[in-house]
Amino acid sequence: MxxxxxxxxxxxxxxxxxxxxxxxxxxxxxxxxxxxxxxxxxxxxxxxxxxxxxxxxxxxxxxxxxxxxxxxxxxxxxxxxxxxxQVPLKEGVREYLSWCSGRNIKLGIATSNSRELVTSIAKVHRLERYFQCIMTGCDVGRGKPAPDIYLAVAKQLRTDPKACLVFEDIIPGIQAGKAAGMKVCAVEDAYSLDQTEEKKTLADYYIRHFAEVLY
Missing domain, CATH: 1.10.150 (DNA polymerase; domain 1)
Structure with a gap:
């Protein structure tokens, strides 16, 4: 992957x-x-x-x-x-972020949430040091499934979209990553368990937790 x-x-x-x-x-x-x-x-x-x-x-x-x-x-x-x-990190996230950071892999967040909340979450979980770019859907023209936000993050990270990997849990997000020309890994989430098969079909990869990426 x-x-x-x-x-x-x-x-x-x-x-x-x-x-x-x-x-x-x-x-x-x-x-x-x-x-x-x-x-x-x-x-x-x-x-x-x-x-x-x-x-x-x-x-x-x-x-x-x-x-x-x-x-x-x-x-x-x-x-x-x-x-x-009440909101924990997904299982294995911190270990995966450390792994990427140790290999000089650039990291970004592309969220439909508000900047106020994403900034606060990053602080609470002490994630600021990992991410070089945090962007919200309000920063770009269109929300997902349009590719705008993923292309904007790639541009800010100065990385070719083809060299980017996206982690997404919902179908419009997976479609946005694919439309941006990126590899996409679908993430299992209780909210979208009924869409598991469609997520697997649309994405390049599927994981239940981030430890699967490392082992």
């Missing part, structure tokens, strides 16, 4: 940290403030969208009175405590 790889780019939620479960809970709580319930399939509809795109989608679909910026502020506030105390 690592042959010819000069840079590794991680999706955040569900790939680098075990956090996908948080957002379903937040959607229930947030929409409940307006007397609404999340419709079936909501999570699938917003997969891969940037933080700003998702907020805009919520405002339009649910006719929310708050601005997009207010919606994002509320989500950040609601997610903060959960991310700071």
């Amino acid at each position: 690592m042959d010819g790889i000069e840079a590794v780019i991680f999706d955040l939620d569900g790939s680098l940290v075990d956090s996908m479960w948080i957002w379903k809970d937040i959607d229930i709580e947030y929409l409940g403030r307006f007397g609404l319930e999340p419709p079936a399939g909501l999570q699938s509809e917003i997969e891969g969208m940037s933080f700003s795109e998702t907020a805009g989608y919520f405002k339009e679909r649910f006719r929310l009175p708050d601005s997009v910026e207010k919606i994002k502020e509320d989500w950040n506030r609601m997610a903060w405590d959960k991310y700071m105390s």
Whole structure:
């Protein structure tokens, strides 16, 4: 998997940290403030969208009175405590980051989450020293499955996309990495277990945990 790889780019939620479960809970709580319930399939509809795109989608679909910026502020506030105390790294992540760092492999994060949350997560888990680039979907034109964010991270890392390996847990993210011309490894996550076979078909590799990459 690592042959010819000069840079590794991680999706955040569900790939680098075990956090996908948080957002379903937040959607229930947030929409409940307006007397609404999340419709079936909501999570699938917003997969891969940037933080700003998702907020805009919520405002339009649910006719929310708050601005997009207010919606994002509320989500950040609601997610903060959960991310700071309830979200662990995926199994084997720290060992894999150390392995890559020791071999001068460049590391980046390409997330649909907010910059406030990803920066805080990096600090809590002491990951800043590993990553040369952290980019969010709000920094580029389009969210996943468009390749924009992965191409932007590769450019900042000064690495040919063909020499990049992406770790992703959701189908739009896998599609984004492939559309960018990169190798993609799908990561197992409880949130998307029902999509395992499709993830295996779309990606170049599939892992249950990061120790599999090293051994």
